[in-house]
Amino acid sequence: MTSGERGGVTAELAVALPAVMILLATCLSGIAVAGQQLRVQDAAALAARTLGRSGDPHALASRLLPGAQVTPSADGDLACVTVALPARGLPITLTARSCALDAGR
Numbered sequence: 001m002t003s004g005e006r007g008g009v010t011a012e013l014a015v016a017l018p019a020v021m022i023l024l025a026t027c028l029s030g031i032a033v034a035g036q037q038l039r040v041q042d043a044a045a046l047a048a049r050t051l052g053r054s055g056d057p058h059a060l061a062s063r064l065l066p067g068a069q070v071t072p073s074a075d076g077d078l079a080c081v082t083v084a085l086p087a088r089g090l091p092i093t094l095t096a097r098s099c100a101l102d103a104g105r
Helices: 008-052 057-064
Strands: 069-075 078-086 093-101
Touching: 008 057, 008 069, 008 078, 008 093, 057 069, 057 078
Parallel strands: none
Antiparallel strands: 069 078, 078 093
8 A cells, every 4th residue: 555545445435424324314214204104004094994984083093193184085885084194304295095885874
């Protein structure tokens, strides 16, 4: 190793480390959003079943996901619920729709 090459690895690491940190943060954010989407989908399914049994889907969804917007609807013999929730830390809204048989009629 000549004296001109000393510190080259340190300089390369200093350039590459921020890129690695940004990549890691992006991956972790993606995993967190995927987990939130699963919770939104589960809340929509449970709220649709509750609506199908003549229950209150708003109360259930607000207990599971505070701040979620719940929109019930009917589609023939189905009771459907759409749940929307802003993603934490990102400017997107997570949305899920689920339907269940409407046994309350």
